[in-house]
Amino acid sequence: MRNSWTLLLLLALSVQSLWAQQVAENDKLAARASNLLSYIAVGYGDAIDKGQIIDTGLYQLQQDHAAEALDLVRKLPDKPGRSALENSMAGLQAALSRREDAEKVRRRANEIADRLAALYQMQRSPAHSLPSASLAAPLFQQRCASCHGRWGQGDGALPDLRDARRMASFSLYDLYNTLDPNVDSVHSERVDGDLNSRQRWALAVTVAAFAVKNQLPPSADLAERYPALISLPGMAVTRPIELPTDARSALLWWRGHPHLIRSLEHPLTRAEGLLSLAETAYRGGDNAGAYHKLMLAYREGYKPLQQSIEMSDRVLYSKLQAQWQTLRREVLSNAPNTDVIASIQNLGTLLGRARARLEPMPGGHISYLWAALLFALALALGVSLWWGLRWRKRSRL
Ligand code: HEC
The missing domain is CATH 1.20.120 (Four Helix Bundle (Hemerythrin (Met), subunit A))
Incomplete structure (x- = not known):
C-alpha cells in the first residue's frame, strides 16, 4: 500500500517536472521567434530602401528570419489566436517579398512580436528594479568591447550601438534577448554562455546608455505624463521608436539610467x-x-x-x-x-x-478659481458703483 503511494507521488512529480520542462522549452521557442522578428524590424531598412534592394545578403537574411520565426511559432502548442498569428506572419513574409516600405515592415514585425508575447505569456521584464548601467560597465569592457568598441561605436564592421535611431527600434527586452545563448545565435557561448539574467539586464542597460551618453535628462514633467514608461514592464518592453517624439527621447534616456529615475517612479x-x-x-x-x-x-x-x-x-x-x-x-x-x-x-x-x-491639486486649478472669484467680485463692485451713480444722478434731476 505504502509502495503504491510512493509510486503515485513519484509519478506526479515526474509529470510535473516534464510539464515544467515543456513550459521552459516553449518559452525559449517564443523568445527565439521574438528575437528574429526584432532583427527584421531593426535591420530591414538597411536591406531595402524605397523598394530597391541595397544589400542582397541582408535582404536574404531577413527572409530567412521570417521563415524561421514562423517555423518556431508552429512548434508552439496550438491555442485560439495562433492561426491568426500565423496568418500575420505569412503577411510579413509577403510584405518582405514585395519589398514593402521599411517603416511598415518594422511595424508589422513589432506588432507580431507583441501579439506572440501576449498569446504565449512571455515574461519580457524583470520583476526587480533594473540594475544601473555602471554595474555591467566593467563586464562590457571585458566581454564586448573587443568587437563593439569601448563606447559601442562598432569600429566599422558592427552596427554602432550609439546610433539612437537604430537603438530606438529595440526594446530593452530585445537587447536582453541578443545576450541569451538559448535565444540568439549571433554571440558565441564564450561571449554570453555563462551570463545570468541579472547580468544580461545590466548589459542591456549599459548598451542602452551608449545612445544617450552626455545627454541631459528629460524634464520631470515627462515622467508625470508617461508614468508607465519609467516603470516595469513598460520600460523593458516598449520600443521608443513607436512613441511620440518627446516620449521617445525621454525613454531612450530613462532606460539608460534606471537608477536615477527610481525616485520619480510613483x-x-x-x-x-x-x-x-x-x-x-x-x-x-x-x-x-x-x-x-x-x-x-x-x-x-x-x-x-x-x-x-x-x-x-x-x-x-x-x-x-x-x-x-x-x-x-x-x-x-x-x-x-x-x-x-x-x-x-x-x-x-x-x-x-x-x-x-x-495627487496634490494642481496649482493651476486653484489660481483659476481665485481669478474667477476676483473677477466676479470686481464685476459686482463695478456694477453696484455704476448703479449707485446712476441712481444719484436720477435723484438729483
Ligand atoms: C566576437 C565579437 C563580438 C563580441 C565579443 C560581442 N558581440 Fe555583440 N554582436 C556581434 C555581431 C557580429 C553582431 C551582429 C551584428 C549585425 O547584426 O550586423 C552583434 C550584435 C549585437 C547587438 C545587436 C546590435 C544591433 O544593432 O543589431 C547587441 C546589442 C550586442 N551585440 C551586444 C553585445 C554585448 C553586450 C556583448 C558583450 C557581452 C557583445 N555584444 C559581445 C559581435 C560581438
Missing part, C-alpha cells in the same frame, strides 16, 4: 506594473512566480503609501485592503485564471483611484 505605478507581470505569470501557469510578483507589488508599491491612502480616503482604503486579501487567497489556492485576472484588474482600478486621490 510607488503605486510600480505596484500596477508588478501586478501586470503577476497576471502574465499566472496566465502562463507560473503560480509561484505570480505570487512573488504580487508580494513585491504589495511591499514595494502599496505599503509605502498605505497610511496616506488610509488618511485620505477610508472607504477606498478598506476596499484596497480587502482586494489584496482576496487576490492573495486566490493565488495561493490556485483559483481559476478568470477569477485571478478579474481580481488583478479590480485591484489595478482601485490603485489607479488611490493614485489620483493622493
Whole structure:
C-alpha cells in the first residue's frame, strides 16, 4: 500500500517536472521567434530602401528570419489566436517579398512580436528594479568591447550601438534577448554562455546608455505624463521608436539610467506594473512566480503609501485592503485564471483611484478659481458703483 503511494507521488512529480520542462522549452521557442522578428524590424531598412534592394545578403537574411520565426511559432502548442498569428506572419513574409516600405515592415514585425508575447505569456521584464548601467560597465569592457568598441561605436564592421535611431527600434527586452545563448545565435557561448539574467539586464542597460551618453535628462514633467514608461514592464518592453517624439527621447534616456529615475517612479505605478507581470505569470501557469510578483507589488508599491491612502480616503482604503486579501487567497489556492485576472484588474482600478486621490491639486486649478472669484467680485463692485451713480444722478434731476 505504502509502495503504491510512493509510486503515485513519484509519478506526479515526474509529470510535473516534464510539464515544467515543456513550459521552459516553449518559452525559449517564443523568445527565439521574438528575437528574429526584432532583427527584421531593426535591420530591414538597411536591406531595402524605397523598394530597391541595397544589400542582397541582408535582404536574404531577413527572409530567412521570417521563415524561421514562423517555423518556431508552429512548434508552439496550438491555442485560439495562433492561426491568426500565423496568418500575420505569412503577411510579413509577403510584405518582405514585395519589398514593402521599411517603416511598415518594422511595424508589422513589432506588432507580431507583441501579439506572440501576449498569446504565449512571455515574461519580457524583470520583476526587480533594473540594475544601473555602471554595474555591467566593467563586464562590457571585458566581454564586448573587443568587437563593439569601448563606447559601442562598432569600429566599422558592427552596427554602432550609439546610433539612437537604430537603438530606438529595440526594446530593452530585445537587447536582453541578443545576450541569451538559448535565444540568439549571433554571440558565441564564450561571449554570453555563462551570463545570468541579472547580468544580461545590466548589459542591456549599459548598451542602452551608449545612445544617450552626455545627454541631459528629460524634464520631470515627462515622467508625470508617461508614468508607465519609467516603470516595469513598460520600460523593458516598449520600443521608443513607436512613441511620440518627446516620449521617445525621454525613454531612450530613462532606460539608460534606471537608477536615477527610481525616485520619480510613483510607488503605486510600480505596484500596477508588478501586478501586470503577476497576471502574465499566472496566465502562463507560473503560480509561484505570480505570487512573488504580487508580494513585491504589495511591499514595494502599496505599503509605502498605505497610511496616506488610509488618511485620505477610508472607504477606498478598506476596499484596497480587502482586494489584496482576496487576490492573495486566490493565488495561493490556485483559483481559476478568470477569477485571478478579474481580481488583478479590480485591484489595478482601485490603485489607479488611490493614485489620483493622493495627487496634490494642481496649482493651476486653484489660481483659476481665485481669478474667477476676483473677477466676479470686481464685476459686482463695478456694477453696484455704476448703479449707485446712476441712481444719484436720477435723484438729483
Ligand atoms: C566576437 C565579437 C563580438 C563580441 C565579443 C560581442 N558581440 Fe555583440 N554582436 C556581434 C555581431 C557580429 C553582431 C551582429 C551584428 C549585425 O547584426 O550586423 C552583434 C550584435 C549585437 C547587438 C545587436 C546590435 C544591433 O544593432 O543589431 C547587441 C546589442 C550586442 N551585440 C551586444 C553585445 C554585448 C553586450 C556583448 C558583450 C557581452 C557583445 N555584444 C559581445 C559581435 C560581438
